[in-house]
Amino acid sequence: MNLPPIDLRSLPQVLRAMPKAELHIHIEGSLEPEMIFALARRNKVNLPYSSVEALRQAYAFTDLQSFLDIYYAGASVLLKEQDFYDMAWAYFEKAARDSVIHAELFFDPQTHTSRGVEMGTVIQGLARACRDARSQLGLSASLILCFLRHLSEDEAFATLEQALPWREHFIGVGLDSSEVGHPPEKFARIFKRCGDLGLRRVAHAGEEGPPAYIHAALDLLGAERIDHGVQATRDRALMQRLADRRVPLTVCPLSNIKLCVYPHLEQHSLGQLLDAGIVATINSDDPAYFGGYINDNFVQTFGALKLQASQAYTLARNSFEASFIETSVRSNLIARLDQFFEELRN
Ligand code: ADE
Ligand code: ZN
Secondary structure (H helix, E strand, O other), X not given: OOOOOOOHHHHXXXXXXXXXXXXXXXXXXXXXXXXXXXXXXXXXXXOOOOOHHXXXXXXXXXXXXXXHHHHHHHHHHOOOHHHHHHHHHHHHHHHHHOOEEEEEEEEOHHHHHOOOOOHHHHHHHHHHHHHHHHHHHOOEEEEEEEEEOOOOXXXXXXXXXXXXXXXXXXXXXXXXXOOOOOOHHHHXXXXXXXXXOOOEEEEEEOOOOOHHHHHHHHHHHOOOEEEEOXXXXXXXXXXXXXXXXXXXXXXXXXXXXXXXXXXXXXXXXXXXHHHOOOOEEEOOEXXXXXXXXXXXXXXXXXXXXXXXXXXXXXXXXXXXXXXXXXXXXXXXXXXXXXXXXXXXXX
């Protein structure tokens, strides 16, 4: 799209107001410390932190694993259907304020079923929030069930079986948790089974792990999108492959800084990925832990990398193209985006 020059001072407003989709948000990563403490009180769960401030102070991560240890502890306060609803609803209210009009939410059932919470409790609470997001906020939302890759293939198969009675409530499966040492091949058979069931497939790859994990996610898991994927810049042939096949990457810049994938936002590879013609998107990952929701990711990344209005349009458009929305709905969402940018000319 041919865009008029946008005053640098008004670019943040454009970024905040433009319609967008969020495709990489772990709903358990949206639990703010205040809500963790409120749910701990409600459910009489003991936390190893004395206050909200003490918990926030623990958010000084050195890598992915140091974050995951605290993230799983935070999720221990979720017990009832209403807890899952409240968590997702709080996210949807914030997302709607960030002009998110479509969201695909990851959830980690094994984090809950391992504590004795029923699969139905998790899925029904989240699905009810998704329905209310559509009816009350005009935000379409769907769920993607993630397998924890530090656990076994057998446990992933058992999790899928437990979830199948609620098949209509999730559109696909993903793969998350500790990446290095847990390569995609470990989950090739479960992803094949999910593909046969008609589930969409995505996988975290190349967050901390090598480019070979991204190749393997595509070749062995049938991944249609790669979550993170930023390590692709280390492999020129892979960059070409991603661009040629239009494999979307759901990039999460503030996450990458908080987990020390890059020392500073100025060094982030998003600009390089876009320049290579890769269908990159901007997302928040675990916003309560990484210092910002999707618009914070947009505004800070554009500031640090000196990105322009045309890249704002490309990123928002990519978010709809990379989504799993039905084709006719997708065209409507892209039309809303085009209309938004058309109005900037007037
Ligand atoms: N689970 C929640 N956030 C994650 C991340 N950034 N990488 C892998 N697994 C996760
Ligand atoms: Zn993630």
